[in-house]
Amino acid sequence: MKMQKVGAVVAGAALALSLTACGAEGGGAGGGGGQPYIAIVSKGFQHQFWQAVKQGAEEEASKQGARVTFVGPPTEADVEEQINMLTNDIAKSPDALGFAALDSQAAEPLLQQAKSQDIPVIAFDSGVDSDVPLTTVSTDNKAAAAEAAKHMAELVGGSGKVAMVVHDQTSQSGTQRRDGFLEWMEQNAPDIEVLDPQYGGGDQLESANITKSIVSSNPDLKGIYASNEGSAIGVIKGVQESGKQGLQLVGFDSGKAQVDAIRNGTMAGAVTQDPVNMGRQLVIAAMKAINGEDLPETVDTGFKWYDQTNVDDPEIAAVLYD
Amino acid sequence: MVTTREKSGVAGRPVGAVVKGRLQQLLAFASLIVIFAFFSVASPFFFTYGNFTAILFSTVVIGTLAIGTTFVIITGGIDLSIGTGMALCAVMSGVFIVNLDLPLAVGLVATVLFGGLMGLVNGINIALLKIPPFIATLAMMLVAEGLALVVSGSAPIYFSEEPAYTKISTGNLIPGVDFPNAVIVLIVVAVIAGVLLTKTVLGRYTYSIGSNEEATALSGIDVRKWKIAVYAFAGLFIGLAGIMISARLGSAQPATGMGYELQAIAAVVIGGTSLSGGKGSIVGTLIGALIISTLNNGLQIMSIPQEWQNVILGCVILVAVYTDILRKKEA
Numbered sequence: 001m002k003m004q005k006v007g008a009v010v011a012g013a014a015l016a017l018s019l020t021a022c023g024a025e026g027g028g029a030g031g032g033g034g035q036p037y038i039a040i041v042s043k044g045f046q047h048q049f050w051q052a053v054k055q056g057a058e059e060e061a062s063k064q065g066a067r068v069t070f071v072g073p074p075t076e077a078d079v080e081e082q083i084n085m086l087t088n089d090i091a092k093s094p095d096a097l098g099f100a101a102l103d104s105q106a107a108e109p110l111l112q113q114a115k116s117q118d119i120p121v122i123a124f125d126s127g128v129d130s131d132v133p134l135t136t137v138s139t140d141n142k143a144a145a146a147e148a149a150k151h152m153a154e155l156v157g158g159s160g161k162v163a164m165v166v167h168d169q170t171s172q173s174g175t176q177r178r179d180g181f182l183e184w185m186e187q188n189a190p191d192i193e194v195l196d197p198q199y200g201g202g203d204q205l206e207s208a209n210i211t212k213s214i215v216s217s218n219p220d221l222k223g224i225y226a227s228n229e230g231s232a233i234g235v236i237k238g239v240q241e242s243g244k245q246g247l248q249l250v251g252f253d254s255g256k257a258q259v260d261a262i263r264n265g266t267m268a269g270a271v272t273q274d275p276v277n278m279g280r281q282l283v284i285a286a287m288k289a290i291n292g293e294d295l296p297e298t299v300d301t302g303f304k305w306y307d308q309t310n311v312d313d314p315e316i317a318a319v320l321y322d
Numbered sequence: 323m324v325t326t327r328e329k330s331g332v333a334g335r336p337v338g339a340v341v342k343g344r345l346q347q348l349l350a351f352a353s354l355i356v357i358f359a360f361f362s363v364a365s366p367f368f369f370t371y372g373n374f375t376a377i378l379f380s381t382v383v384i385g386t387l388a389i390g391t392t393f394v395i396i397t398g399g400i401d402l403s404i405g406t407g408m409a410l411c412a413v414m415s416g417v418f419i420v421n422l423d424l425p426l427a428v429g430l431v432a433t434v435l436f437g438g439l440m441g442l443v444n445g446i447n448i449a450l451l452k453i454p455p456f457i458a459t460l461a462m463m464l465v466a467e468g469l470a471l472v473v474s475g476s477a478p479i480y481f482s483e484e485p486a487y488t489k490i491s492t493g494n495l496i497p498g499v500d501f502p503n504a505v506i507v508l509i510v511v512a513v514i515a516g517v518l519l520t521k522t523v524l525g526r527y528t529y530s531i532g533s534n535e536e537a538t539a540l541s542g543i544d545v546r547k548w549k550i551a552v553y554a555f556a557g558l559f560i561g562l563a564g565i566m567i568s569a570r571l572g573s574a575q576p577a578t579g580m581g582y583e584l585q586a587i588a589a590v591v592i593g594g595t596s597l598s599g600g601k602g603s604i605v606g607t608l609i610g611a612l613i614i615s616t617l618n619n620g621l622q623i624m625s626i627p628q629e630w631q632n633v634i635l636g637c638v639i640l641v642a643v644y645t646d647i648l649r650k651k652e653a
Contacts, residue, residue: 103575
């Protein structure tokens with residue numbers, strides 16, 4: 001009995017360690033060689049958007065002969081977990097640090113620590129409210145949301161009721177994509193009534209449920225705007241399930257399900273960021289910082305409107321990710 | 323030594339149970355040492371003072387939640403509301419200290435008591451209304467998640483004007499020595515909880531309810547009352563965890579917390595507390611929480627791809643629970 005138990009524990013430990021070992025080979029051991037090392041702490045990880053940023057960063061790093069690691073918390077609400085990740089990455093004394101803050105204030109002491117260790121910090125995705133980062137590599141979310149509003153206004157013919165499903169009300173990207181849309185509508189489309197924004201946490205199912213209740217309680221609705229990939233897929237699903245025809249749907253970001261919906265006409269179009277370029281620009285800025293070159297205050301990584309007519313254009317296809 | 327104790331344990335069951343509880347703890351502790359040694363060899367950045375304090379610091383919130391949950395799980399119950407409950411308590415702390423501008427000490431006590439109030443409601447739902455703990459605390463998890471957003475207006479509450487508040491977590495009690503106060507808080511709380519669990523009537527009844535609820539009731543103990551007491555007591559730790567996380571972040575984040583309950587429960591189980599109740603210890607829980615945070619830290623320090631980090635964590639939990647099953651088979 002006792003032997004069996006000890007055996008189980010030893011086998012388990014061996015399994016865990018061998019997994020560790022094979023993982024280590026895949027990622028390369030810490031600190032290695034003369035390559036510049038850029039540690040990237042993101043706001044998310046498994047979401048396709050972040051995977052595209054990761055891909056762009058890795059491509060650019062291999063082009064420039066640098067090494068990157070990319071970590072991020074499971075959801076954008078996990079502020080403490082991100083702080084732990086930032087702590088761990090600073091402990092590795094990287095040559096540069098890429099950081100997308102979930103909460104700027106919580107990260108400030110660590111950013112100061114990075115500064116005191118002479119680790120240059122590059123902010124990406126959303127601004128970090130601190131004087132430590134040398135530059136911010138991001139999409140102008142407000143301008144991108146205004147672009148979505150402009151197309152929505154055209155699609156509904158300049159008047160009628162429009163709803164919004166937004167991914168959250170606390171993050172910068174959530175508020176800017178909400179406000180950019182609302183402000184454009186207020187200033188340019190007085191005949192369009194925008195319903196109060198509803199928040200689905202970027203969760204597909206929750207956004208779908210919200211959409212269904214909006215559709216059923218507003219029979220005269222003409223369009224719905226969704227503020228990120230999860231919200232957009234939820235809106236598409238919700239409209240499909242409700243059986244309502246003729247609604248104009250405008251989305252944000254890309255991802256396979258959303259691109260498919262635009263191809264087959266379920267969704268009118270969407271504004272996409274360029275996450276691969278964001279990853280690339282992040283590494284370019286980090287390498288410049290390592291080499292002591294000057295950096296501009298912000299690096300705009302761009303956004304693009306795409307719909308059925310241009311979804312397969314090479315320059316659009318290049319910024320879509322799935 | 324373990325072998326001889328084990329033999330003598332055959333005669334009297336309580337002794338055997340105690341020894342087996344210790345054995346699981348020893349196994350957990352041995353795993354922690356193995357993990358620690360492995361990372362120390364594997365990465366030059368792991369074995370440093372700064373990294374040790376980083377590991378301890380990252381254990382505080384999960385550890386605090388796990389200590390409270392240990393009591394609940396020993397009674398054979400479960401508490402799923404601790405994660406979002408913690409977020410609600412953090413928000414309440416912001417309301418007391420920032421919005422209402424109460425004196426710091428009053429705000430802290432009120433926050434801890436608010437956690438206790440949530441636990442009390444859980445306890446009443448479970449013990450008096452006979453709602454299964456899984457469902458009662460699942461409901462509380464949702465209520466707390468929503469209330470945290472409602473009360474805060476869905477925006478973080480910042481403690482920028484309250485430097486003393488963040489010092490509770492990030493300050494250094496001994497000037498010039500970089501050892502975060504949060505870790506000291508965790509140690510003090512763990513000692514208090516350990517004494518309460520092993521030396522007081524609350525602890526005795528906690529074990530007794532978990533081992534055999536009917537027998538406990540038949541022996542004249544008011545099981546309902548003591549169950550409520552255990553959940554309310556565990557709730558105090560939710561309040562404390564709310565303080566520790568918001569003090570660390572300098573803000574009460576209303577949307578955070580989901581998922582912490584599972585990590586805390588994992589820490590309790592890795593530490594040898596049985597999910598079927600009756601067995602468990604605070605020391606084991608702390609070791610369990612340390613194993614999780616050491617793995618999280620070490621795997622990242624080694625630059626292991628994040629996908630693999632979760633695979634490895636999952637395997638460790640499986641191994642821990644499997645040894646728990648083996649242990650029960652023998653008993």
